[in-house]
Amino acid sequence: MINVIGIGQKRENMTLGAIKAIEESDVIIGYKKYISQIEDLISDKEVIKKGMGDEIYRAEMAIQKSLDGQTVSLISSGDPGVFGMANVLYQIVSKYENVEINVYPGVSAVNYASDILGAPLNDFAAISLSNILTPLSEIEKKLRYALEANLIIAIYNPLSKTRREPFKRFKQCVIDVKGEDTLIGVVDSTYEPAKKTIVKVKDLTEDIVNMSCTLIVGNDLTYQQDNNLITPRGYVIRSDIHPLSQNHYEKFVNGEVAHGPNRDCEFYPCHWDGQYCDFCYCPFYPCGDSSTGGEWIKGKNVWNCKECNWLHEKNAVECLREPLENLITEVDDLKSKKKTLLKLRRACLLKNNPNDL
């Protein structure tokens, strides 16, 4: 029997199943660094430590010991299925008959790093920059598509002492597709507790990255707040409709709100000359999403949109106007259809189809 075990990043991230399986094993096999993390749990066992790069040897050894009738634990950092030992074991185990494998999942680096950074994840990709087994062209293709798709990206194995080219390519991909202000969270687990840094990709230099780092690349909605990296999912925050907004949307549903700048308004231009005024009051208020510039006023239950100008931009209004006219047939729909409204907002923000929610 071979237990393939993910031990996470540190003791408190180990699962009960992993600890029990290790306790019940006769032989422990793993990379030196990971073995040292569980030394106190395995003092009574046969321990085989090997260096990095000996993965096939470790897997063969586990199989041999298992065929000899012993219970073996094959140790991986994080989760054994994510760039860990499960893969290499399955590559060779079908040589043999009757080898039983149990994989014990663990906390993977993407989860460990994200939870330290705040809440940066939404739909995401996990991509390793190690080009030991994977061609650079393949890594670069995956990066570009994942960035184009607006996935959050977790980067494993970002930079080793001898392989710097993949990191350079990665930076360039992010800058090319997303721009140099893209936010990146770096979690460096050579420190305990792990060190957390949030930078723009243009400021992501090699001195803050090493093989023990996991990087989280933000998407078009990711923002930084109180030293946390956050990607909003857009939960509905209930709220009453302000009387002035009520008044505006009564006109709107009656077809009395003009399209474009409203130069007749005594306050025009309240933001900038050329602003569109179709949505004088925000139909999504309060969105609770700081990616467009709004924020909570601390200590008060008030959402402040002063820094959000998106709703008055020509492109935004042109995307939103018609679908909103179809959605809002009475002012109260601003409350009752808020979930759908927030999806419409999201579709226009991300330049997806506003009629396919």
Place this chain on the structure above:
Amino acid sequence: MINVIGIGQKRENMTLGAIKAIEESDVIIGYKKYISQIEDLISDKEVIKKGMGDEIYRAEMAIQKSLDGQTVSLISSGDPGVFGMANVLYQIVSKYENVEINVYPGVSAVNYASDILGAPLNDFAAISLSNILTPLSEIEKKLRYALEANLIIAIYNPLSKTRREPFKRFKQCVIDVKGEDTLIGVVDSTYEPAKKTIVKVKDLTEDIVNMSCTLIVGNDLTYQQDNNLITPRGYVIRSDIHPLSQNHYEKFVNGEVAHGPNRDCEFYPCHWDGQYCDFCYCPFYPCGDSSTGGEWIKGKNVWNCKECNWLHEKNAVECLREPLENLITEVDDLKSKKKTLLKLRRACLLKNNPNDL
């Protein structure tokens, strides 16, 4: 203090940190189903259970209890950063001052499901099919790009009783981009132990999928073996060079191997009429990668390529020939440069640039 806690899928997947943080809490807040999973750990605590859809309420409640001086555990299934409670909490916490948040990572469904299925992961994407907060157009875009990028895809929230359209779109995307034979692993955690099914996408019907399932979509290299789903990473398996191969590559490095079909050979066509014979013996032997049809002969340390014809296809040979001529200057390079050779094989298999390894 708010502990945002991932409790995994079942007790053995819970981390030591999660258990300790729950023990040290005064108040436990969570979705009913997840609370029932930890009932025995919280009998002495105030427990607030809410239904699905009350996420903002749960987060507000956690903040209020924390501001009252209590230690709160906000419970998520899996990992709280992956479509869990971390995100919604950060959406509203900046209303308040001095709320301390600690996120405890957990085993996410992608890891749980993959480790049950075998070793299907390599670079991957995790995408939720829930269109409650996310427009369909956005979900579909992410799916298409992730499939084009040849990422493995973990599908969260695949199918609910009321939302069937995202699942239909998903299936169609996979068929459009990858073809109807694409392998998909389904892990259904309504069973204990979880039920594992591996099907081709054309056979993925609604009756084997529900909200408690996680799906793993294979990529161009994923294969099924002994009821496991495996995506090879391509570790180097050392081996001696067979005398007949030695003989062939001596001619190859001397420029004596013709390009294309070798109709003068007494064995031609050993596979099919029109086959290319540049690589009469495989320069990657043994690749240990069943995605092209090879397999281990069980009980013997022998890799059998009988079902692998890829190396004799025109396209493959045209991709491989020139880079191989540059790489192999003496026969022994077949051993000493095997890592690079396997990357070249991978680049040509996946139709990436064979000169950018």
